[in-house]
Amino acid sequence: MRRLKAIISYDGTNFAGYQVQPGERTVQLELEKVLSIMHKGEPVKVTASGRTDARVHATGQTIHFDTRLMIPCEKYMKALNVQLPRDIRVLSVEEVPDDFHARYSVSGKRYRYIWSCEPIQSPFRRHYTVETNGTKPDIGAMQEAAKSIIGTHDFSCFCAANTSVVDKVRTVTKIELVWHGEELHMTIEGNGFLYNMVRIIAGTLWEVGTGKREAESLAKIIESKDRNKAGKTAPAHGLYLEKVYYEL
Amino acid sequence: MRRLKAIISYDGTNFAGYQVQPGERTVQLELEKVLSIMHKGEPVKVTASGRTDARVHATGQTIHFDTRLMIPCEKYMKALNVQLPRDIRVLSVEEVPDDFHARYSVSGKRYRYIWSCEPIQSPFRRHYTVETNGTKPDIGAMQEAAKSIIGTHDFSCFCAANTSVVDKVRTVTKIELVWHGEELHMTIEGNGFLYNMVRIIAGTLWEVGTGKREAESLAKIIESKDRNKAGKTAPAHGLYLEKVYYEL
Incomplete structure (x- = not known):
């Protein structure tokens, strides 16, 4: 498994915030939906630096997730952007050590x-x-x-x-x-x-x-x-x- | 009756265009709805310089309408902005001669x-x-x-x-x-x-x-x-x- 770190931007207007909530459209939900499709239906858990509330925007939210796909980072970013809704964009993807954690490693x-x-x-x-x-x-x-x-x-x-x-x-x-x-x-x-x-x-x-x-x-x-x-x-x-x- | 000219701006994203169409949310519909409320239910016809299509924006669309209300122009503008949805803004209102026409007088x-x-x-x-x-x-x-x-x-x-x-x-x-x-x-x-x-x-x-x-x-x-x-x-x-x- 590789751990990938990604910087993302989103327009918070049409989201009930970052974090998954039953019945709501959230940023995490959209990210996990696309990653799950890329992993042939396996669930992929995305961890962010922290939540943002409904209607709050991000130009540099940071996430990590683990993946078994061997796609190079640049292509990974493009694959995500093709499938994600237009109000979320992935700005960069990079491989990070296993002990990198989008939330706990924040300084x-x-x-x-x-x-x-x-x-x-x-x-x-x-x-x-x-x-x-x-x-x-x-x-x-x-x-x-x-x-x-x-x-x-x-x-x-x-x-x-x-x-x-x-x-x-x-x-x-x-x-x-x-x-x-x-x-x-x-x-x-x-x-x-x-x-x-x-x-x-x-x-x-x-x-x-x-x-x-x-x-x-x-x-x-x-x-x-x-x-x-x-x-x-x-x-x-x-x-x-x-x-x-x-x-x- | 006074003829008023107004310059308006709108975000075209959530409109089926400028002109009234049955069953659709249009800029003209929203303007006429608010003016009709201000005129106690009387219909007020709004004439624009021309139509714009669905999703087309305006930062300087120009309209005219006739009104019997004696509200000064600056207050008229504020009254419209208070009642209009946030994706339409009135940027100015001025009194014009009766022969001014938002469409036919365009140069x-x-x-x-x-x-x-x-x-x-x-x-x-x-x-x-x-x-x-x-x-x-x-x-x-x-x-x-x-x-x-x-x-x-x-x-x-x-x-x-x-x-x-x-x-x-x-x-x-x-x-x-x-x-x-x-x-x-x-x-x-x-x-x-x-x-x-x-x-x-x-x-x-x-x-x-x-x-x-x-x-x-x-x-x-x-x-x-x-x-x-x-x-x-x-x-x-x-x-x-x-x-x-x-x-x-």
């Missing part, structure tokens, strides 16, 4: 969050950016607030309440806020992210940028470890899993 | 056609660009061929066979081919376009760019007035109605 991730701040959101961007009805935030204030997030903290305040994870200490290494025309892009990197963490950070920074919170309040929010002290969870369709880093 | 149109020439098309662009599987055409050859199209000609060769239009003489004033990263954009302007004309021109120039036809052959194709001499009709989802020009 970090980068996400992107996009708001479209033009007065009228382009209909072509409606599934890919979050509309602000022309509101343009103060990104200086957002950048100031972001400084408090950088570093190693217990991020309980930015974690969806219904999570089972015990250790909520994570390290955020970078948060950048950049205008691309009238779209505001936030990129965030860290060694790991709690459930909904990026969307809650995006929602909280947005409230800072629109004057509903002070930039200085962030340190206290983090200290409180209280989800109720942070801002709203920003909508799913503005979020992209952009890159997964591995030690190997 | 010219600009269309855009987009091919995505990266080896793997982004899943986010699948409805908005035509995939070439990494084929990059010779745009010099396409530009050379385009020169033969510029000017006033009988464009029967670029007109879908099943059309009822008698006079097929049109003037094309400009064709530009420009790379935007790995996407090739063709813009074309003229005083009017026959049914499928832009898509047949795009398909024919593509065949020139990929070495299936000589750039020099274009003059003869036009001269022949024979649809069968020209190239394939390029797919609908690469096409955008970008601007409608009016004399008034």
Whole structure:
């Protein structure tokens, strides 16, 4: 058996998220369906770096699976792309050691969050950016607030309440806020992210940028470890899993 | 009654085209539905510069309609956008003289056609660009061929066979081919376009760019007035109605 690592991109609009759920169209389901066909009906289990929620996009989700097919990587990628639906694309396939694990070997991730701040959101961007009805935030204030997030903290305040994870200490290494025309892009990197963490950070920074919170309040929010002290969870369709880093 | 002119944008993906057709979701239907609600159930007829086919997009389609509502233009635009589905946006509304007509007053149109020439098309662009599987055409050859199209000609060769239009003489004033990263954009302007004309021109120039036809052959194709001499009709989802020009 060979272990293959693949980087994939998907448009999350028409998926109930990454992970298989009974009766739902998911990214994992589509990948496993195609791999099973390639393996003459044998089930093939695909493991991803982590789940993404319904409507969340990926430009650099990473998966692994084991295969007995001796197809070279480049051809493997093409075979997958021919059979996969058009809202999932495989960007690369490479052979990795048996101890590579798409989830357990992760050393970090980068996400992107996009708001479209033009007065009228382009209909072509409606599934890919979050509309602000022309509101343009103060990104200086957002950048100031972001400084408090950088570093190693217990991020309980930015974690969806219904999570089972015990250790909520994570390290955020970078948060950048950049205008691309009238779209505001936030990129965030860290060694790991709690459930909904990026969307809650995006929602909280947005409230800072629109004057509903002070930039200085962030340190206290983090200290409180209280989800109720942070801002709203920003909508799913503005979020992209952009890159997964591995030690190997 | 006031006559209002509106510039609208729509994502053609989920429409059976612009014009009302029984049992189909069309742009005109959605516009007339919302206007009728605003007029307490009275029907309101919307007239566009022309139809667009299923999956064809618009960034500058232009319409007119008559209304007895005295709402200022800016508020009218907002009221429409609040009620319209997100794949149609009204970009501007202005009051025009009674003799303005969205179709009959047209003096010219600009269309855009987009091919995505990266080896793997982004899943986010699948409805908005035509995939070439990494084929990059010779745009010099396409530009050379385009020169033969510029000017006033009988464009029967670029007109879908099943059309009822008698006079097929049109003037094309400009064709530009420009790379935007790995996407090739063709813009074309003229005083009017026959049914499928832009898509047949795009398909024919593509065949020139990929070495299936000589750039020099274009003059003869036009001269022949024979649809069968020209190239394939390029797919609908690469096409955008970008601007409608009016004399008034």
